[in-house]
Amino acid sequence: MIALVMCGGKGSRMSAPEEKLLLKYKKPVIEHVLSALDDSKIFSKIVCVTSNNAPKTHQFVIKLGFEVMETKGLGYSEDLGDALVKLSEPVFVISGDMPLLDPSVIHKIVDLADPKNIWTSIVIRKKFLLSLGIDSEFFVTINGEDCAYSGISIVNPEKIHRGKPVDESYIIFDDKRIALNLNTKKDYDLLCAA
Secondary structure (H helix, E strand, O other): OEEEEEOOOOOOOOOOOOOHHHOEEOEEHHHHHHHHHHHHOOOOEEEEEEOOOOHHHHHHHHHOOOEEEEOOOOOHHHHHHHHHOOOOOOEEEEEOOOOOOOHHHHHHHHHHOOOOOOEEEEEEEHHHHHHHOOOOOOOEEEOOEEEEEEEEEEEOHHHOOOOOOOOEEEEEOOOHHHHOOOOOHHHHHHHHHO
């Protein structure tokens, strides 16, 4: 399985003078994610999907020794689609903005996912997010409950055909370590206050 770290976004909702993934929480946010993935010892390789939207992040992950796949930076979905067509083994897709991620939660998620599914999205209940003081803009209803995407998916790229819809499976996984992604200054303030 390949870990595919999405780290080429503009981070425009953050309104920070610095690139979002280089904001510090003891060390740059992206470094927390990369360390957790590496320390999990699950992945055949870790690939950082970057773009010209975040040139300093691109240079930072290269300096750390991680493989980079550059995309056009047109948006999360477009960049992810461009990256997936280049891969042939199962992929653990993750946003680069999860500073609380650790190897044990990665293992739990991989163990829960059914390898027969084409696309499994890890979601978090809205009520759990609200209990942590975290807002989300987009929800999907699963079994009658509003849930937010965590930024983690497990995908079989060989079964995806561009332009054709994919059956998406969901795993509800309420865990603070994946609930807090840094999308806004409020999220960063919440992280730093913890």
